[in-house]
Amino acid sequence: MKANYIKDLNEWVKEFSFYAPVKVRFSETDMYGHLNNTTNFAYFEYARIEYFKHIGLMSDWLNPKGETIPVVADLQCDYVRQVFFDEELKIYVKVQSVGNSSIDIHYVAKNAQDDICFTGRGTIVQISRKTGKGVPWKEEEKNLFTSMG
Numbered sequence: 001m002k003a004n005y006i007k008d009l010n011e012w013v014k015e016f017s018f019y020a021p022v023k024v025r026f027s028e029t030d031m032y033g034h035l036n037n038t039t040n041f042a043y044f045e046y047a048r049i050e051y052f053k054h055i056g057l058m059s060d061w062l063n064p065k066g067e068t069i070p071v072v073a074d075l076q077c078d079y080v081r082q083v084f085f086d087e088e089l090k091i092y093v094k095v096q097s098v099g100n101s102s103i104d105i106h107y108v109a110k111n112a113q114d115d116i117c118f119t120g121r122g123t124i125v126q127i128s129r130k131t132g133k134g135v136p137w138k139e140e141e142k143n144l145f146t147s148m149g
Contacts, residue, residue: 013108018093020051021088022046028042043091044122055144068126075120080118082117083111093106101125101127
């Protein structure tokens with residue numbers, strides 16, 4: 001595996017605890033029955049949202065009167081093994097690092113045999129709904145990110 005954001009694969013994988021389960025739907029596959037290469041990003045989004053709900057951040061961001069929203073600044077996926085229709089996957093999510101108004105999130109997808117199928121990372125930035133500029137994390141938010149590991 002050549003993902004430049006992973007120094008030691010075994011140590012990196014041990015740091016994940018939260019995951020969202022998904023089952024590969026027929027509509028998410030190509031004519032060969034493989035998971036379409038764009039679907040991984042939708043799985044990352046789903047798992048990321050579930051993670052944010054789990055730590056208690058989504059309600060603030062979904063509040064129409066709220067001042068901030070999260071946006072994706074970049075996202076990458078590294079494909080390790082083929083995934084097929086009807087497979088059950090666990091999409092693991094963790095916050096790797098916390099910046100002033102951004103977080104670097106890492107992902108790993110494992111199949112029912114606990115094999116790594118794909119990995120990824122991405123930067124999420126909290127911005128102002130009004131200005132579109134970055135808004136620093138509050139101390140409580142930073143603590144939510146670091147408490148989950």
